[in-house]
Amino acid sequence: MTIQFGNPDRPNSYIGKTVPRPNAKRLVQGRGIYVDDIVLPRLVHVAFVRSPFAHAKINGIDAAEALNVKGVLRVFSGADIAKVCTPWVAVLAHLKGLKSPPEYPIAVDRACWVGEPVAAVVATSRAAAEDGAALIDVDYEPLAAVTEMMTALDADTPVLHADMGDNLAFQRLHEQGDVDAALKSAHKVISARFVTGRHTGVTLEPRSILVDWNPAEEQMTAYHATQAPHMIQTALAKHLDLPEGRVRVICEDVGGSYGIKVHVYPDEVATAAIAKIMGRPVKFVADRLESFTSDIHARDHEIEAKIAVQEDGTIVAMDVDDWTAIGAYSVYPRTSAIEGNQVVNLCGGPYNFKHYRAKTTVVFQNKTPTCQYRAVGHPIAVAITEGLVDMAAAEIGMDPVEIRRRNMFRDDAYPATSPANMRFEGLSHHASLNKLLELMDYDGLRAEQAELRKQGIHRGIGIASFIELTNPSPFMYGIGGARISAQDGCTVRMDPDGSIVALSGVTEQGQGTEAMLSQVVAEGVGVPPSRVRVITGDTQVTPYGGGTWASRGAGIGGEAALQAARALRDSILEVAAAMLQSEQSKLDIRDGAVVDSATGEARMPLEELGRIVYFRGDTLPKGLPRELVQTRHYITSDYPFAFTNGVQASYLEVDTDTGIVKLLKHWCVEDCGRVINPQLVDEQIRGGIVQGLGGALFEEIHYDADGQLLNGSMADYLVPMAAEMPDMIIGHVETPTQESVLGAKGAGEAGTAGSPAAVMNAINDALRPMGAQVTEMPFTPERILRALGALKD
Amino acid sequence: MTGLFRDKVDIALTVNGEPVEARVPAGQHLVDFLRASLGLTGAHASCEHGVCGACTVQVDGKAVRGCLMLAAQADGAEVWTVEGLSDTAEINDLQEAFVERNALQCGFCTPGMLIAVKELLAGGGVPSRAEIREHLSGNYCRCTGYEAIVDAVETVARARAERGAA
Numbered sequence: 031m032t033i034q035f036g037n038p039d040r041p042n043s044y045i046g047k048t049v050p051r052p053n054a055k056r057l058v059q060g061r062g063i064y065v066d067d068i069v070l071p072r073l074v075h076v077a078f079v080r081s082p083f084a085h086a087k088i089n090g091i092d093a094a095e096a097l098n099v100k101g102v103l104r105v106f107s108g109a110d111i112a113k114v115c116t117p118w119v120a121v122l123a124h125l126k127g128l129k130s131p132p133e134y135p136i137a138v139d140r141a142c143w144v145g146e147p148v149a150a151v152v153a154t155s156r157a158a159a160e161d162g163a164a165l166i167d168v169d170y171e172p173l174a175a176v177t178e179m180m181t182a183l184d185a186d187t188p189v190l191h192a193d194m195g196d197n198l199a200f201q202r203l204h205e206q207g208d209v210d211a212a213l214k215s216a217h218k219v220i221s222a223r224f225v226t227g228r229h230t231g232v233t234l235e236p237r238s239i240l241v242d243w244n245p246a247e248e249q250m251t252a253y254h255a256t257q258a259p260h261m262i263q264t265a266l267a268k269h270l271d272l273p274e275g276r277v278r279v280i281c282e283d284v285g286g287s288y289g290i291k292v293h294v295y296p297d298e299v300a301t302a303a304i305a306k307i308m309g310r311p312v313k314f315v316a317d318r319l320e321s322f323t324s325d326i327h328a329r330d331h332e333i334e335a336k337i338a339v340q341e342d343g344t345i346v347a348m349d350v351d352d353w354t355a356i357g358a359y360s361v362y363p364r365t366s367a368i369e370g371n372q373v374v375n376l377c378g379g380p381y382n383f384k385h386y387r388a389k390t391t392v393v394f395q396n397k398t399p400t401c402q403y404r405a406v407g408h409p410i411a412v413a414i415t416e417g418l419v420d421m422a423a424a425e426i427g428m429d430p431v432e433i434r435r436r437n438m439f440r441d442d443a444y445p446a447t448s449p450a451n452m453r454f455e456g457l458s459h460h461a462s463l464n465k466l467l468e469l470m471d472y473d474g475l476r477a478e479q480a481e482l483r484k485q486g487i488h489r490g491i492g493i494a495s496f497i498e499l500t501n502p503s504p505f506m507y508g509i510g511g512a513r514i515s516a517q518d519g520c521t522v523r524m525d526p527d528g529s530i531v532a533l534s535g536v537t538e539q540g541q542g543t544e545a546m547l548s549q550v551v552a553e554g555v556g557v558p559p560s561r562v563r564v565i566t567g568d569t570q571v572t573p574y575g576g577g578t579w580a581s582r583g584a585g586i587g588g589e590a591a592l593q594a595a596r597a598l599r600d601s602i603l604e605v606a607a608a609m610l611q612s613e614q615s616k617l618d619i620r621d622g623a624v625v626d627s628a629t630g631e632a633r634m635p636l637e638e639l640g641r642i643v644y645f646r647g648d649t650l651p652k653g654l655p656r657e658l659v660q661t662r663h664y665i666t667s668d669y670p671f672a673f674t675n676g677v678q679a680s681y682l683e684v685d686t687d688t689g690i691v692k693l694l695k696h697w698c699v700e701d702c703g704r705v706i707n708p709q710l711v712d713e714q715i716r717g718g719i720v721q722g723l724g725g726a727l728f729e730e731i732h733y734d735a736d737g738q739l740l741n742g743s744m745a746d747y748l749v750p751m752a753a754e755m756p757d758m759i760i761g762h763v764e765t766p767t768q769e770s771v772l773g774a775k776g777a778g779e780a781g782t783a784g785s786p787a788a789v790m791n792a793i794n795d796a797l798r799p800m801g802a803q804v805t806e807m808p809f810t811p812e813r814i815l816r817a818l819g820a821l822k823d
Numbered sequence: 824m825t826g827l828f829r830d831k832v833d834i835a836l837t838v839n840g841e842p843v844e845a846r847v848p849a850g851q852h853l854v855d856f857l858r859a860s861l862g863l864t865g866a867h868a869s870c871e872h873g874v875c876g877a878c879t880v881q882v883d884g885k886a887v888r889g890c891l892m893l894a895a896q897a898d899g900a901e902v903w904t905v906e907g908l909s910d911t912a913e914i915n916d917l918q919e920a921f922v923e924r925n926a927l928q929c930g931f932c933t934p935g936m937l938i939a940v941k942e943l944l945a946g947g948g949v950p951s952r953a954e955i956r957e958h959l960s961g962n963y964c965r966c967t968g969y970e971a972i973v974d975a976v977e978t979v980a981r982a983r984a985e986r987g988a989a
Contacts, residue, residue: 050922057930058918060865060905064931067864157848157855234869234877234931234965285867285931286965318870540929540966713925713971720968744874744963752969753960757952781968 033553033771035704041620041630042556044549045772048709049559051545053283053538062283065238065255070311073240074103076304077159078297078314079149079166080323081141084175084396084737085190088139091149092167099165101158106150106304108138115303116269118294120360122510125367128200128392130360131191135269135300141170142190142358143398144739145323147297152304152312175396175737179332179355182393190358190394199360200367200392204374206449207385212347216338220421225806226410226786227730228330231403232749235285236321237295241302242311250277252302255284257292257537258577263569264513265294265363266302281567287539288404288721290325292579294362297324322742327731328369328403330355331410335377337418338385343426343433347385348378348449350414354392357399363512366400367392372407372499375450377415379497380459380675381437386449396737402579408498408783409722416494416787417794417805424798430493430791431472434463438495452497455668457675458701458763459495465761466493466677466699475681483799488684489694492792495677496784500702500776501585501767505670517665518582519573520591522551522598524658526644528622528636530555530562532594535575536587537567541778542710543583547591549707550772554595555602556619557636573661581776584706585672586664589770593662601657606639608654664770672767672775676700678719678784680792686800686818689811691727691793693756696785703775704766711777712760718781719758724750726786727808834898838863839907847894854878854889856897857904865905865934869963876962879935880904886942905934914941917979926975928966936962940976947987949980 034040056062093105117132136147149166153159174188181187182197190197213219240253250272256262259279267274284291301314316324331354338347352373356366370390377388423433438459439446446454466472472491479489507514521533532551538544544564552559566572573590576582599619606624607614610633618627624634642649643656650656666672679697684690698715705711728748732740741747766773786807793814794803802817815821835844838861847856852871857863857880869877871890878889881903908914914937920926927933936959943950943958950958955976956969964972 051925054922054925054927054930055918057927058905058921058933058937059909060863060934062864062930064864064867066868067858157850232963232965234875234963235867235929236869284929286929288965318872540927542925542928709925713928713967716968716970717928717966718968721965743872744870745872749963749965750968751960751963752956752973753953755956755969757970757973758968 041618042553044553044559045706048707049545049549051542052548052564053544064235064283064285065240065253066315068240068253070242072310074152074154074310074312075156075159076150076152076301076312076314077156077163078147079151079163079168080320081137081144081146081148083141083170083172084144084177085173086141086170087173088137088141088148089169089171095165096151096162099158099162101154102151102162103154104152104308105166106136108134108136108148111136111300111303112138114270114306115299118269118362120362120365122365122507122512124510125200125365125371128360128365128367129194130199131193133296133359133362135296135303143396144737145398147300150300150304152308177395177397177733177735177737179330179353179393179395182355182395190396197394199356199394200370201390202371202374203389204450205387209347209349209385209387212385213336213338213349216346217341218422218425219336219338220418220425221336222417222421222805224333224335224414224417226329226331226413227725227807228327229725229729229731230322230325230327231288231290233286233288233290236316236318237291237298237325238315239298239301240311240313241305243305243309245309248276250302250306252279254279254281255291256281257287257539257579259537259567259569260535260574261514261577262294266299269299270302270306278570281537284539289402289406289579293326293364293401295324318744319742322747323398323739326361326401326403327357327398328400329410329725330400333414335414335418337422339422339426341426343428343436345381345383345437347383350377350388352388352390354390355395355397356392357397358394359399361399361401363514364402364507368402369400369407373411375452376408376411376497378449379411379415379452380439380495382439383437383449388450397733404718404721405779405782408496408779409725409786412494412496412784413787413790417790420791420794431467434493434495435460452673453669454673455767456765457497457673458765459675461763462675462677462699462701463495465763466679466697469699469759469761470679470697488686488796490682490684490792490794490796492680492788492790492795493677494784494787494791496675498674498780498783499671500581500674501666501672502580502582503666503670506580515574515576517663518575518586518590519661519663520587520594521573521659521661522555522594524598524602524636524640526640528640530557531565532562532591533565533572534587534591535573535577536583537578539578541583541714542707543578545710546584546588546706550588550591551595554592555599557622561622573663581778584774585776588706588774589772590662590664592772593664594660597660597662598658601655601660602639605643605650605654605656606634608651609639609642610634666769668769674700674702674775674780676780676784678788680788682789682792682796684793684796684814689814691809693723693754696756696758698758698781698784699761699763700777700780701763701765702777702780703764704773705762705764706774714777715760715781716758718779719785720750720755722782722785723755723789725807726789730808832895834895836897836900836902838902839904839910849895851894852890853880853892853894853897856894857889863904863906867931867934876935876939877932879938879962881938886938905937916982917941920975920979924971924975924978926967926971932962932964936964936972944980944983949984952977
């Protein structure tokens with residue numbers, strides 16, 4: 031199978047072009063169907079009573095008053111739900127030593143974080159359920175809470191889960207070369223402590239699920255805002271003791287996800303359990319406070335790190351000691367050890383050096399569980415790496431661009447293996463950096479910066495190179511025992527009128543998955559994208575697959591779609607050859623018609639072929655295959671992960687009187703392999719950058735020493751809004767992966783991976799003449815003023 | 824219940840140009856009334872305290888947070904939602920520009936965003952990018968990073984100004 035991607039004038043050349051998203055028109059008219067928009071007959075609503083304590087024994091639950099509220103139907107305790115639903119343990123075999131206790135949908139006798147569900151109130155309206163929840167009287171006995179990450183393993187810190195023995199969930203040490211010797215003999219060793227703030231996804235659509243149990247059919251249907259319908263199907267079936275085939279997960283429009291909606295949440299499983307007990311549909315939609323206390327958090331890391339360089343800027347060693355606190359439980363089924371593991375895997379990623387040591391220590395504490403959130407681990411690893419590289423450059427008096435050039439893997443050095451043992455098939459660090467410098471006019475900006483500095487205006491330029499892990503094979507989850515598919519499938523069929531339907535296991539949360547699939551299938555078959563209808567997000571309908579996460583939609587789902595589309599094309603042409611008494615190899619499909627491939631002369635529209643196959647099959651030769659439905663699956667096999675690379679730059683101004691950072695402009699050059707839809711890729715990168723900017727400047731979940739959440743509203747937890755965000759220039763270098771025909775690697779997380787580091791380096795570039803430096807995110811005005819010595823208390 | 828403290832309130836209003844009469848719970852927010860009672864699910868509830876803008880609807884010509892206004896307060900009001908504004912084609916150019924520029928991803932913020940933009944552009948003229956950003960600073964979008972939205976608004980403002988001048 032060959033497609034001349036290099037020739038933009040080839041027939042059906044939709045791959046590589048901006049084509050409209052089939053679902054966008056619907057969404058701008060308010061015709062989206064999000065879970066909360068769905069109403070079923072006999073629908074009831076559930077609200078959860080949540081622990082106000084970080085750690086407390088539950089001695090009893092008095093529901094009498096709640097049951098008197100008009101509309102309240104039932105109240106469920108943890109023990110009630112445990113009768114129909116088994117607990118889960120979120121560990122993976124390949125993350126050696128990872129431990130976590132059994133977790134129940136509703137706490138049974140002990141609550142372990144502020145926001146953990148302790149009871150459920152079901153009523154005829156959400157309002158009545160909330161009124162009832164407010165009247166549930168829980169007899170709590172507060173217990174000592176573990177809230178400090180760095181003392182979690184100290185002997186005098188209470189053990190959160192007695193059965194676990196200590197508060198250590200997971201630890202991994204990776205060591206390559208002789209780090210101690212390299213540190214000793216290097217020209218300079220620079221050390222720094224980095225902190226990334228615990229933050230969360232703040233999806234505009236809160237987590238939502240509507241579950242219906244039909245006892246007559248013994249079928250459970252869950253309408254769910256999720257990225258991974260098949261994974262959820264498995265989890266519900268397993269813990270509610272149902273055959274997988276009797277659980278159908280339907281995922282219509284999803285109002286933002288970013289990794290938040292790829293996990294199994296206790297309250298959502300409880301909703302399914304309640305539907306099964308009550309035999310009627312139950313809806314749960316989190317309110318905003320619930321989102322802050324029960325959506326996964328992420329990025330709660332403290333890191334001590336060192337870099338060793340020679341006089342000429344050569345990096346000889348990196349030494350990283352990463353700590354992360356994951357809350358009270360490892361999150362099911364992907365686990366909460368992955369983020370720390372990624373930090374170990376990704377630090378130093380762009381650079382070719384020999385001696386590398388990284389350790390991650392993952393501890394339990396009485397806070398909301400953390401887990402995978404957009405660009406898992408990358409923003410942390412990139413901040414550590416790029417922060418150290420900039421500090422080293424400053425120490426030896428070298429330009430930050432030059433030190434990177436001297437150490438990045440050469441563009442012709444692939445295949446290559448990093449000191450963390452990550453295998454790279456083909457990256458383009460130098461080409462990407464060159465393109466970035468050109469786009470931003472680096473020298474011009476430096477001159478402007480110097481000129482403004484004379485006027486007391488403190489601007490900074492920050493650069494951050496990065497690698498990004500995409501397209502995971504079963505090495506990510508499957509080998510550890512999780513039933514999370516790394517393979518994905520697509521079924522493509524032609525209906526009698528010549529229209530094409532594609533059913534895919536990857537899902538849409540706004541990225542443009544369905545547009546991407548429509549243009550891949552359109553090109554693969556030979557029809558306009560408008561003639562392709564894409565169906566995703568229904569476990570009873572689509573091929574089995576993993577869904578959309580780890581930037582796998584285009585790389586895995588897109589390739590399956592292309593293979594299926596090409597197979598359908600072959601089937602159509604086999605029939606056409608028989609009808610036209612021609613050779614199959616002399617025919618092609620272009621713009622929805624069978625044509626002579628040499629001359630392009632139209633031979634037969636697809637609807638005529640459809641009419642014959644479906645209604646006058648008697649006129650075709652007996653025994654002629656006429657399978658106008660084809661399914662193909664795709665899985666990567668040569669590399670455990672694909673890697674993309676890129677480089678970002680931030681230009682900003684620091685007001686040294688107020689500590690306020692004004693973002694002036696941002697650039698990103700990304701190599702995501704083959705670009706399928708330039709506009710969608712650019713917008714993924716822009717959105718990702720801004721999500722990273724949130725973590726760099728604004729977003730931080732605050733707890734007090736008792737584990738009480740202090741900022742559980744959007745008035746208190748700041749997110750990026752339009753007024754503070756810069757315009758962003760996006761460029762591309764394309765190094766398609768050789769593993770697939772399509773060559774796509776994924777673009778959903780690159781923006782988030784690199785932008786916090788670029789901003790950190792830019793702020794420090796602005797502050798450096800004043801001898802100040804910040805390494806603790808988010809870089810609030812207060813932290814900047816403290817770094818400047820303007821705030822001392 | 825006394826007249827001063829009723830838990831149900833009778834209201835009469837127009838929604839998307841159609842008369843509506845209803846008896847609503849006194850504590851029900853306008854957005855919940857529109858969504859649950861009238862099936863107008865275009866406006867979305869999200870932060871539920873007026874910060875994110877997802878529930879923005881038009882009440883008596885102004886962009887209003889549907890989560891900060893009670894349904895009972897809409898008695899006698901003229902309410903427009905994205906569904907009605909789509910039917911009248913009043914914001915058709917904006918919607919097309921949003922689609923063309925991919926100024927939406929998940930679409931959850933978009934109905935509220937469109938109504939906020941409608942208000943901005945009602946004043947006429949071509950606002951600067953900074954003014955567009957400032958006007959939309961109460962509408963949270965987690966997907967796009969805002970630039971595409973600013974581009975789409977700028978495009979429509981220019982096109983309208985040109986049409987007005989022609």
